[in-house]
Amino acid sequence: MSLRIAFMGTPEFAARSLATIAGAGHEIVRVYTQPPRPAGRGQEMRKSPVHALAEAFGIEVKTPERFREADVLEDFASLDLDVACVVAYGQILPLEALEAPRLGCLNLHASLLPRWRGAAPIQRAIQAGDEVTGVQIMQMEEGLDTGPVLMSEIVPIAPDDTAGSLHDKLMETGAELWPRTLAALERGSLQAVAQVDEGVTYAKKISSAEARIDWSRPAGEVCDHIRGLSPFPGAWFSLDTQKGAVRVKVHFAEPEKGEGEPGEALDDNLLIACGRGAVRLKRLQREGKGVMGADEFLRGTAVPAGTRL
Template identity: 75%
Template sequence: MTLRLAFMGTPDFAVRSLAEIAAAGHEIVRVYTQPPRKRGRGQSEQKTPVHQLAELLGIPVSTPVSFKDDAVLEAFESLDLDAAIVVAFGQILPQRALDAPRLGCLNLHGSLLPRWRGAAPVQRAVMAGDTVTGVQIQQMEAGLDTGPILLSETVAISDTDTAASLHDKLMDTGALMWSRALAALERGSLQAVPQSQEGVTYASKITPEEARIDWTRPAAELSPHIRGLSPFPGAWFELATEKGPVRVKVLMATSEAGEGAPGTALDDKLLIACGAGALRLVRLQREGKGAMKAEDFLRGTAVPAGTVLG
């Protein structure tokens, strides 16, 4: 027996899930994703990663601007679905959409709920210095990531993980969960476990203000903060040069012993004083340049001891 499904997703994080569900032999009758966006210097329209894979798989694609539109909802209801699979779709589904599939809508979320409900669970987990997170499949409700948990896997966060590396771990782990979840859904053996009402945290979107490095913070806090913003949007500081200030992103940094005025270089190898301790900047990206190791960065841009970073 196979399930009649719709898949809703947009970014790279969702691509692996779509591929695994298709490989399991389920009938994916429609893929929903965000509309094409203009990108790049030429401002040409680019389809989302999920859209591109769906076309390769020969699955019809819909790109509604809003799921609140009656025509969109009617078309969705007419699909006569067993279930809808949602992975980083990027739109909130109204109750009418949640009620349409016979077995409801299942969502893959990149944290151990109720910790880090919301838009940026991967980044927030790293930024907060968490040592463990996970991936969960939940039964969707109208609330923000409040639905009961159907399947869960834990994933360790190392002290070298960035948002990018953790993203890939969670993406792969989550994608492999679908075959078990959907097989159990077919059998009627999925057990829904209500979320705890304790330990609720929200993973709000990253704001531009958070990306600028505040050197008055302790180094032990800044190191995971920087990794959680790497590679995008990238934690940054301003460096004074002969041609004026330039923005430099820090993509990796480690905490070390050191003492001085916050933001001051303590040596000529990018050891920077913080509110407590110091940070050794390991990987950087100067404005308009590619990412590089600290030693390569210093060959083109000297940062002698005593330099104050903005």
């Protein structure tokens, strides 16, 4: 027997789950995703990764601007669903939607709840220096990521993980949770575990203002900040050149011994002083250029000892 499912999601992270659920043989009667948005240099309207994949699978796609509209909710309820599977959809579902499917709505979240509820759990886990994270599927409630956990998998955070590499690990691990969860749901054997009230943290959305590197922080924190914002939006500093100030993004750095004024280059090879210790910049990206290693960057842009960033 297969479940009658609606899938809700938008980015690549969600598309991987859609592919896995479809491959498990369940009946996906409709996909909901965010409307096409202008993207790229030409600002052409672009469908989301979930939208494109759903069309390739021949699944009906709906892109309501507001899921709370009465006609959207009425249409959703008419689908006679067993369950809705939600992954990074980008809209908050009202109670009427959560209660419409026979078995409710399930959500895949990229953290070990109640740590890092909210919009940016992958980035915030790295920025905080966490050594482990994970993926969980929970029963959705009206609160923000507050529902009981149904299935969970722990994922270690490696010292060289960036937000990009950890995103990919969690995307794959999370997608593989769906067949197990839905099979248990069919059997009626899922065990819901309520979230504890202790250890709650919130992963607020990444703002552009916080991307600038604060060299006054300890070296380990600077490295974690850089990793947590790589590849997007990218932690950055301003560098004075003969042609004026340019913005340089840093995609990876490692802590090293060193002492100096925060932001001061301690040698000619991108060892930068922090509030405590120093960091060696390893992967950089100058405005309008691609990501490159330190040696390649220095061949085009000198940063001699004594330079202040």
